[in-house]
Amino acid sequence: MIAASPAPAWIRRAVAASIVGYVMFAATIPSPLYALYGESWHYSSSVGSLLFAGYAFGACIALPLSAPLSDRIGRTPILLTGLGVSVAGAGLFVIGDSPAPVFVARLLQGIGGAVLISSGTAALIDADDAQHPRAATLSTVASAAGIALGAAVSAALAAAFAWPLAASGVLLVGVVVLLAIAVTVVRSSRAEPQVRGGAPHASSLRIAPAARRRFMVSALGVTAAWAAAGMTLALGPRLAGDLWGGPTPLAGAVLLALFAAASAFVQLARRGGDGTGELAIAGVALFMGAGALAAAALLGQGLLLVVAGIAMGCGWGAGNAGALRFLEPAIPLDRRAGMLSAFFLVAYLAISLPTIATGGLTDLVGVRSSCTVLAGATAVLAGAVAVAMRRMRPERDGVARDGAE
Known part of the structure:
Protein backbone atom coordinates (compact mmCIF):
# COMPACT_ATOMS: atom_id res chain seq x y z
CA MET A 1 0.00 0.00 0.00
CA ILE A 2 1.31 3.50 -0.83
CA ALA A 3 0.53 6.81 0.79
CA ALA A 4 2.10 9.92 2.27
CA SER A 5 0.06 9.91 5.48
CA PRO A 6 -0.74 6.37 6.60
CA ALA A 7 -3.53 5.44 8.97
CA PRO A 8 -2.68 4.26 12.50
CA ALA A 9 -0.92 0.90 12.62
CA TRP A 10 -3.80 -0.90 14.35
CA ILE A 11 -6.19 0.12 11.56
CA ARG A 12 -3.74 -1.07 8.91
CA ARG A 13 -3.34 -4.36 10.75
CA ALA A 14 -7.12 -4.74 10.93
CA VAL A 15 -7.54 -4.18 7.19
CA ALA A 16 -4.66 -6.50 6.29
CA ALA A 17 -5.99 -9.21 8.63
CA SER A 18 -9.46 -8.80 7.10
CA TYR A 34 -19.47 -29.61 -3.82
CA ALA A 35 -21.16 -32.84 -2.74
CA LEU A 36 -24.56 -31.16 -3.06
CA TYR A 37 -23.81 -29.98 -6.60
CA GLY A 38 -22.24 -33.32 -7.44
CA GLU A 39 -25.62 -34.96 -6.92
CA SER A 40 -27.36 -32.31 -9.02
CA TRP A 41 -24.83 -32.17 -11.86
CA HIS A 42 -23.89 -35.87 -11.67
CA TYR A 43 -20.12 -35.48 -11.62
CA SER A 44 -17.59 -37.87 -10.06
CA SER A 45 -15.35 -37.39 -7.03
CA SER A 46 -12.44 -36.77 -9.39
CA VAL A 47 -14.25 -33.78 -10.88
CA GLY A 48 -15.08 -32.53 -7.38
CA SER A 49 -11.42 -32.75 -6.42
CA LEU A 50 -10.44 -30.82 -9.55
CA LEU A 51 -12.95 -28.10 -8.64
CA PHE A 52 -11.37 -27.88 -5.21
CA ALA A 53 -7.84 -27.90 -6.65
CA GLY A 54 -8.67 -25.28 -9.29
CA TYR A 55 -8.18 -22.71 -6.57
CA ALA A 56 -4.65 -23.94 -5.91
CA PHE A 57 -3.86 -24.05 -9.66
CA GLY A 58 -4.73 -20.37 -9.92
CA ALA A 59 -2.67 -19.57 -6.85
CA CYS A 60 0.39 -21.33 -8.22
CA ILE A 61 0.07 -19.30 -11.43
CA ALA A 62 -0.31 -15.97 -9.65
CA LEU A 63 2.25 -16.17 -6.84
CA PRO A 64 5.44 -15.99 -8.96
CA LEU A 65 3.99 -13.11 -11.01
CA SER A 66 2.51 -10.95 -8.27
CA ALA A 67 5.27 -11.18 -5.67
CA PRO A 68 7.84 -8.93 -7.40
CA LEU A 69 5.21 -6.30 -8.21
CA SER A 70 4.01 -6.00 -4.62
CA ASP A 71 7.52 -5.20 -3.39
CA ARG A 72 8.31 -2.89 -6.30
CA ILE A 73 5.16 -0.79 -6.71
CA GLY A 74 3.56 -1.16 -3.29
CA ARG A 75 0.76 -3.10 -1.66
CA THR A 76 -2.35 -1.06 -2.56
CA PRO A 77 -2.41 -1.51 -6.37
CA ILE A 78 -1.63 -5.22 -6.07
CA LEU A 79 -4.30 -5.75 -3.42
CA LEU A 80 -6.87 -3.92 -5.54
CA THR A 81 -5.91 -6.07 -8.52
CA GLY A 82 -6.36 -9.23 -6.45
CA LEU A 83 -9.77 -8.03 -5.30
CA GLY A 84 -10.75 -7.30 -8.89
CA VAL A 85 -9.86 -10.83 -10.01
CA SER A 86 -11.78 -12.19 -7.02
CA VAL A 87 -14.88 -10.30 -8.15
CA ALA A 88 -14.63 -11.93 -11.57
CA GLY A 89 -14.48 -15.38 -9.96
CA ALA A 90 -17.42 -14.62 -7.69
CA GLY A 91 -19.41 -13.43 -10.70
CA LEU A 92 -18.91 -16.78 -12.42
CA PHE A 93 -20.36 -18.50 -9.36
CA VAL A 94 -23.52 -16.50 -9.93
CA ILE A 95 -23.97 -17.63 -13.53
CA GLY A 96 -22.27 -21.05 -13.40
CA ASP A 97 -24.59 -23.96 -14.19
CA SER A 98 -22.07 -26.76 -14.74
CA PRO A 99 -18.63 -27.85 -13.48
CA ALA A 100 -16.72 -25.99 -16.25
CA PRO A 101 -17.61 -22.39 -15.28
CA VAL A 102 -17.26 -23.30 -11.60
CA PHE A 103 -13.73 -24.54 -12.29
CA VAL A 104 -12.89 -21.24 -14.03
CA ALA A 105 -14.43 -19.40 -11.09
CA ARG A 106 -12.22 -21.30 -8.67
CA LEU A 107 -9.20 -20.68 -10.89
CA LEU A 108 -9.87 -16.94 -10.78
CA GLN A 109 -10.50 -17.12 -7.05
CA GLY A 110 -7.15 -18.82 -6.64
CA ILE A 111 -5.36 -16.14 -8.65
CA GLY A 112 -7.01 -13.37 -6.66
CA GLY A 113 -6.58 -15.20 -3.36
CA ALA A 114 -2.85 -15.80 -3.92
CA VAL A 115 -2.29 -12.13 -4.71
CA LEU A 116 -4.27 -11.13 -1.63
CA ILE A 117 -2.76 -13.57 0.86
CA SER A 118 0.88 -12.86 -0.04
CA SER A 119 0.53 -9.08 -0.28
CA GLY A 120 -1.96 -8.97 2.60
CA THR A 121 0.38 -10.90 4.88
CA ALA A 122 3.25 -8.65 3.78
CA ALA A 123 1.10 -5.61 4.62
CA LEU A 124 0.34 -7.17 8.00
CA ILE A 125 4.07 -7.53 8.69
CA ASP A 126 4.65 -3.97 7.38
CA ALA A 127 2.29 -2.67 10.07
CA ASP A 128 3.55 -4.99 12.81
CA ASP A 129 5.11 -3.81 16.06
CA ALA A 130 8.81 -4.67 15.94
CA GLN A 131 8.97 -4.88 19.76
CA HIS A 132 5.94 -7.17 20.05
CA PRO A 133 5.52 -8.95 16.70
CA ARG A 134 2.18 -10.67 16.27
CA ALA A 135 1.69 -10.80 12.51
CA ALA A 136 1.90 -14.62 12.44
CA THR A 137 -0.75 -14.93 15.15
CA LEU A 138 -3.05 -12.38 13.53
CA SER A 139 -2.68 -14.02 10.12
CA THR A 140 -3.55 -17.50 11.40
CA VAL A 141 -6.41 -16.34 13.64
CA ALA A 142 -7.85 -14.30 10.75
CA SER A 143 -7.56 -17.35 8.49
CA ALA A 144 -9.28 -19.53 11.08
CA ALA A 145 -12.07 -16.98 11.46
CA GLY A 146 -12.49 -16.95 7.69
CA ILE A 147 -12.79 -20.75 7.60
CA ALA A 148 -15.33 -20.81 10.44
CA LEU A 149 -17.42 -18.01 8.96
CA GLY A 150 -17.23 -19.54 5.49
CA ALA A 151 -18.44 -22.89 6.82
CA ALA A 152 -21.34 -21.30 8.70
CA VAL A 153 -22.39 -19.14 5.77
CA SER A 154 -22.15 -22.12 3.40
CA ALA A 155 -24.53 -24.15 5.55
CA ALA A 156 -26.93 -21.20 5.86
CA LEU A 157 -26.94 -20.62 2.10
CA ALA A 158 -27.55 -24.32 1.42
CA ALA A 159 -30.55 -24.24 3.73
CA ALA A 160 -32.00 -20.95 2.47
CA PHE A 161 -31.45 -20.99 -1.30
CA ALA A 162 -32.11 -23.44 -4.11
CA TRP A 163 -28.80 -22.40 -5.74
CA PRO A 164 -26.45 -21.69 -2.82
CA LEU A 165 -23.35 -21.41 -5.00
CA ALA A 166 -24.89 -18.49 -6.92
CA ALA A 167 -25.94 -16.88 -3.64
CA SER A 168 -22.38 -17.23 -2.35
CA GLY A 169 -21.13 -15.41 -5.45
CA VAL A 170 -23.41 -12.45 -4.76
CA LEU A 171 -22.24 -12.34 -1.14
CA LEU A 172 -18.57 -12.50 -2.10
CA VAL A 173 -18.97 -9.62 -4.55
CA GLY A 174 -20.41 -7.48 -1.74
CA VAL A 175 -17.57 -8.36 0.64
CA VAL A 176 -14.95 -7.60 -2.01
CA VAL A 177 -16.46 -4.17 -2.66
CA LEU A 178 -16.21 -3.34 1.05
CA LEU A 179 -12.61 -4.53 1.21
CA ALA A 180 -11.70 -2.53 -1.89
CA ILE A 181 -13.05 0.61 -0.24
CA ALA A 182 -11.07 -0.14 2.93
CA VAL A 183 -7.84 -0.78 1.01
CA THR A 184 -8.27 2.44 -0.96
CA VAL A 185 -8.99 4.57 2.08
CA VAL A 186 -6.59 3.00 4.56
CA ARG A 187 -2.99 3.27 3.53
CA SER A 188 0.00 1.50 5.00
CA SER A 189 3.32 2.89 6.12
CA ARG A 190 5.06 1.49 3.07
CA ALA A 191 6.59 4.41 1.22
CA GLU A 192 6.55 5.02 -2.54
CA PRO A 193 8.83 2.29 -3.86
CA GLN A 194 12.27 3.30 -5.03
CA VAL A 195 12.84 0.13 -7.05
CA ARG A 196 11.75 0.59 -10.64
CA GLY A 197 11.72 -1.50 -13.76
CA GLY A 198 14.00 -4.54 -13.77
CA ALA A 199 16.31 -3.50 -10.97
CA PRO A 200 18.69 -6.34 -10.05
CA HIS A 201 17.60 -6.39 -6.41
CA ALA A 202 13.89 -6.54 -7.21
CA SER A 203 11.84 -9.09 -5.34
CA SER A 204 11.46 -12.61 -6.67
CA LEU A 205 10.73 -16.08 -5.36
CA ARG A 206 14.46 -16.67 -4.94
CA ILE A 207 15.28 -17.46 -1.32
CA ALA A 208 18.07 -15.37 0.18
CA PRO A 209 21.05 -17.62 1.15
CA ALA A 210 20.92 -16.54 4.81
CA ALA A 211 17.25 -17.53 4.99
CA ARG A 212 17.42 -20.92 3.30
CA ARG A 213 17.71 -23.03 6.44
CA ARG A 214 14.79 -21.27 8.06
CA PHE A 215 12.79 -21.55 4.86
CA MET A 216 13.36 -25.31 4.60
CA ALA A 229 -6.18 -28.53 5.78
CA GLY A 230 -6.69 -29.72 2.21
CA MET A 231 -7.86 -33.12 3.37
CA THR A 232 -10.26 -31.53 5.87
CA LEU A 233 -11.70 -29.02 3.41
CA ALA A 234 -11.99 -31.37 0.44
CA LEU A 235 -13.00 -34.69 1.97
CA GLY A 236 -14.11 -33.76 5.48
CA PRO A 237 -17.63 -32.60 4.56
CA ARG A 238 -18.39 -35.83 2.67
CA LEU A 239 -17.05 -38.01 5.46
CA ALA A 240 -18.97 -35.98 8.04
CA GLY A 241 -22.20 -36.39 6.10
CA ASP A 242 -21.52 -40.13 5.85
CA LEU A 243 -20.74 -40.65 9.55
CA TRP A 244 -23.06 -38.12 11.17
CA GLY A 245 -25.95 -38.27 8.74
CA GLY A 246 -27.99 -35.27 7.69
CA PRO A 247 -27.28 -32.83 4.86
CA THR A 248 -23.63 -32.84 3.79
CA PRO A 249 -23.28 -29.00 3.79
CA LEU A 250 -24.44 -28.78 7.41
CA ALA A 251 -22.27 -31.69 8.59
CA GLY A 252 -19.31 -30.27 6.70
CA ALA A 253 -19.87 -26.83 8.20
CA VAL A 254 -19.82 -28.29 11.72
CA LEU A 255 -16.56 -30.12 11.03
CA LEU A 256 -14.91 -27.04 9.50
CA ALA A 257 -16.12 -24.90 12.41
CA LEU A 258 -14.47 -27.31 14.86
CA PHE A 259 -11.30 -27.20 12.77
CA ALA A 260 -11.25 -23.39 12.71
CA ALA A 261 -12.12 -22.95 16.39
CA ALA A 262 -9.30 -25.27 17.44
CA SER A 263 -6.91 -23.43 15.15
CA ALA A 264 -7.75 -20.06 16.66
CA ASP A 274 10.48 -18.20 17.55
CA GLY A 275 7.99 -20.67 16.09
CA THR A 276 9.79 -23.90 16.99
CA GLY A 277 7.41 -24.60 19.86
CA GLU A 278 4.37 -24.20 17.63
CA LEU A 279 5.91 -26.44 14.97
CA ALA A 280 6.55 -29.15 17.57
CA ILE A 281 2.94 -28.89 18.74
CA ALA A 282 1.79 -29.05 15.12
CA GLY A 283 3.72 -32.25 14.46
CA VAL A 284 2.16 -34.02 17.44
CA ALA A 285 -1.36 -32.65 16.86
CA LEU A 286 -1.39 -33.49 13.15
CA PHE A 287 -0.12 -37.00 13.84
CA MET A 288 -2.88 -37.54 16.41
CA GLY A 289 -5.48 -35.98 14.12
CA ALA A 290 -4.47 -38.15 11.18
CA GLY A 291 -4.70 -41.25 13.38
CA ALA A 292 -8.13 -40.24 14.66
CA LEU A 293 -9.34 -39.54 11.11
CA ALA A 294 -8.14 -42.91 9.84
CA ALA A 295 -9.80 -44.65 12.78
CA ALA A 296 -13.04 -42.71 12.24
CA ALA A 297 -13.11 -43.71 8.57
CA LEU A 298 -12.26 -47.35 9.20
CA LEU A 299 -14.53 -47.87 12.22
CA GLY A 300 -17.34 -45.54 11.16
CA GLN A 301 -17.21 -43.65 14.46
CA GLY A 302 -18.53 -40.10 14.28
CA LEU A 303 -17.04 -39.14 17.67
CA LEU A 304 -13.55 -39.90 16.40
CA ALA A 321 1.70 -19.69 12.47
CA GLY A 322 4.83 -21.45 13.71
CA ALA A 323 6.25 -21.77 10.21
CA LEU A 324 5.51 -18.11 9.44
CA ARG A 325 6.91 -16.92 12.79
CA PHE A 326 10.06 -19.00 12.32
CA LEU A 327 10.62 -17.59 8.83
CA GLU A 328 9.72 -13.96 9.55
CA PRO A 329 13.06 -12.78 11.08
CA ALA A 330 14.93 -13.90 7.97
CA ILE A 331 12.71 -12.05 5.47
CA LEU A 345 3.42 -21.52 -3.04
CA VAL A 346 4.62 -24.45 -0.93
CA ALA A 347 1.36 -24.27 1.04
CA TYR A 348 -0.87 -24.32 -2.04
CA LEU A 349 1.04 -27.23 -3.58
CA ALA A 350 0.64 -29.10 -0.30
CA ILE A 351 -3.11 -28.50 -0.20
CA SER A 352 -3.78 -29.40 -3.84
CA LEU A 353 -1.64 -32.33 -4.97
CA PRO A 354 -2.80 -34.91 -2.37
CA THR A 355 -6.41 -33.82 -2.85
CA ILE A 356 -6.27 -34.36 -6.60
CA ALA A 357 -4.77 -37.82 -6.15
CA THR A 358 -7.39 -38.76 -3.58
CA GLY A 359 -10.25 -37.67 -5.87
CA GLY A 360 -9.50 -40.49 -8.28
CA LEU A 361 -9.05 -42.89 -5.39
CA THR A 362 -12.47 -41.96 -4.01
CA ASP A 363 -14.11 -43.03 -7.27
CA LEU A 364 -12.42 -46.43 -6.95
CA VAL A 365 -12.65 -47.28 -3.25
CA GLY A 366 -14.95 -44.71 -1.63
CA VAL A 367 -14.51 -41.71 0.61
CA ARG A 368 -13.67 -43.65 3.79
CA SER A 369 -10.75 -45.55 2.25
CA SER A 370 -9.54 -42.38 0.55
CA CYS A 371 -9.53 -40.51 3.86
CA THR A 372 -7.58 -43.37 5.42
CA VAL A 373 -4.89 -43.23 2.72
CA LEU A 374 -4.54 -39.44 2.90
CA ALA A 375 -4.51 -39.54 6.71
CA GLY A 376 -1.59 -41.96 6.53
CA ALA A 377 0.36 -39.60 4.29
CA THR A 378 -0.40 -36.70 6.62
CA ALA A 379 0.79 -38.74 9.59
CA VAL A 380 4.13 -39.31 7.86
CA LEU A 381 4.56 -35.58 7.25
CA ALA A 382 3.52 -34.77 10.80
CA GLY A 383 6.00 -37.28 12.18
CA ALA A 384 8.75 -35.69 10.11
CA VAL A 385 7.91 -32.27 11.58
CA ALA A 386 7.92 -33.63 15.13
CA VAL A 387 11.27 -35.38 14.63
CA ALA A 388 12.81 -32.31 13.00
CA MET A 389 11.74 -30.09 15.89
CA ARG A 390 13.06 -32.56 18.43
CA ARG A 391 16.48 -32.72 16.80
CA MET A 392 16.73 -29.06 15.96
CA ARG A 393 18.23 -26.44 18.21
CA PRO A 394 16.62 -23.01 17.97
CA GLU A 395 18.64 -20.82 15.65
CA ARG A 396 20.68 -18.06 17.22
CA ASP A 397 22.17 -16.78 14.03
CA GLY A 398 21.51 -13.10 14.66
CA VAL A 399 19.59 -12.66 11.43
CA ALA A 400 17.96 -9.24 11.61
CA ARG A 401 14.29 -8.87 10.72
CA ASP A 402 14.94 -6.58 7.78
CA GLY A 403 18.61 -7.06 7.14
CA ALA A 404 18.91 -10.62 5.86
CA GLU A 405 20.18 -10.97 2.31
Missing part, protein backbone atom coordinates in the same frame (compact mmCIF):
# COMPACT_ATOMS: atom_id res chain seq x y z
CA ILE A 19 -7.99 -9.42 3.66
CA VAL A 20 -6.24 -12.58 4.86
CA GLY A 21 -9.44 -13.74 6.53
CA TYR A 22 -11.44 -13.06 3.37
CA VAL A 23 -9.12 -15.30 1.35
CA MET A 24 -9.95 -18.29 3.55
CA PHE A 25 -13.62 -17.27 3.76
CA ALA A 26 -13.92 -17.26 -0.03
CA ALA A 27 -12.00 -20.53 -0.33
CA THR A 28 -14.17 -22.29 2.27
CA ILE A 29 -17.70 -21.31 1.22
CA PRO A 30 -17.89 -23.66 -1.83
CA SER A 31 -16.26 -26.67 -0.13
CA PRO A 32 -19.31 -28.07 1.73
CA LEU A 33 -21.44 -27.44 -1.38
CA VAL A 217 12.17 -25.84 8.18
CA SER A 218 9.16 -23.56 7.59
CA ALA A 219 8.37 -25.35 4.32
CA LEU A 220 8.26 -28.72 6.08
CA GLY A 221 5.89 -27.38 8.73
CA VAL A 222 3.59 -25.58 6.30
CA THR A 223 3.49 -28.63 3.99
CA ALA A 224 2.20 -30.87 6.78
CA ALA A 225 -0.25 -28.22 8.03
CA TRP A 226 -1.77 -27.35 4.65
CA ALA A 227 -1.93 -30.98 3.50
CA ALA A 228 -4.08 -31.60 6.58
CA PHE A 265 -7.65 -21.41 20.21
CA VAL A 266 -4.16 -22.85 19.93
CA GLN A 267 -2.90 -19.52 18.60
CA LEU A 268 -4.54 -17.43 21.29
CA ALA A 269 -3.36 -19.84 23.98
CA ARG A 270 0.26 -19.84 22.79
CA ARG A 271 1.84 -16.64 21.53
CA GLY A 272 5.44 -15.49 21.25
CA GLY A 273 8.60 -17.49 20.74
CA LEU A 305 -14.19 -37.50 13.53
CA VAL A 306 -14.85 -34.76 16.11
CA VAL A 307 -11.50 -35.57 17.73
CA ALA A 308 -9.83 -35.55 14.32
CA GLY A 309 -11.31 -32.17 13.37
CA ILE A 310 -10.14 -30.57 16.62
CA ALA A 311 -6.65 -32.11 16.47
CA MET A 312 -6.23 -31.21 12.79
CA GLY A 313 -7.30 -27.65 13.54
CA CYS A 314 -4.78 -27.37 16.35
CA GLY A 315 -2.09 -28.76 14.07
CA TRP A 316 -2.94 -26.43 11.19
CA GLY A 317 -3.06 -23.35 13.40
CA ALA A 318 0.18 -24.14 15.20
CA GLY A 319 1.93 -25.29 12.03
CA ASN A 320 0.93 -22.35 9.86
CA PRO A 332 14.48 -9.03 3.94
CA LEU A 333 12.38 -5.86 3.80
CA ASP A 334 12.76 -5.41 0.03
CA ARG A 335 11.78 -9.06 -0.65
CA ARG A 336 9.02 -9.46 1.88
CA ALA A 337 6.18 -10.26 -0.52
CA GLY A 338 8.52 -12.37 -2.67
CA MET A 339 9.56 -14.71 0.14
CA LEU A 340 6.02 -14.88 1.47
CA SER A 341 4.87 -15.87 -2.01
CA ALA A 342 7.40 -18.71 -2.02
CA PHE A 343 6.08 -19.73 1.41
CA PHE A 344 2.47 -19.78 0.22
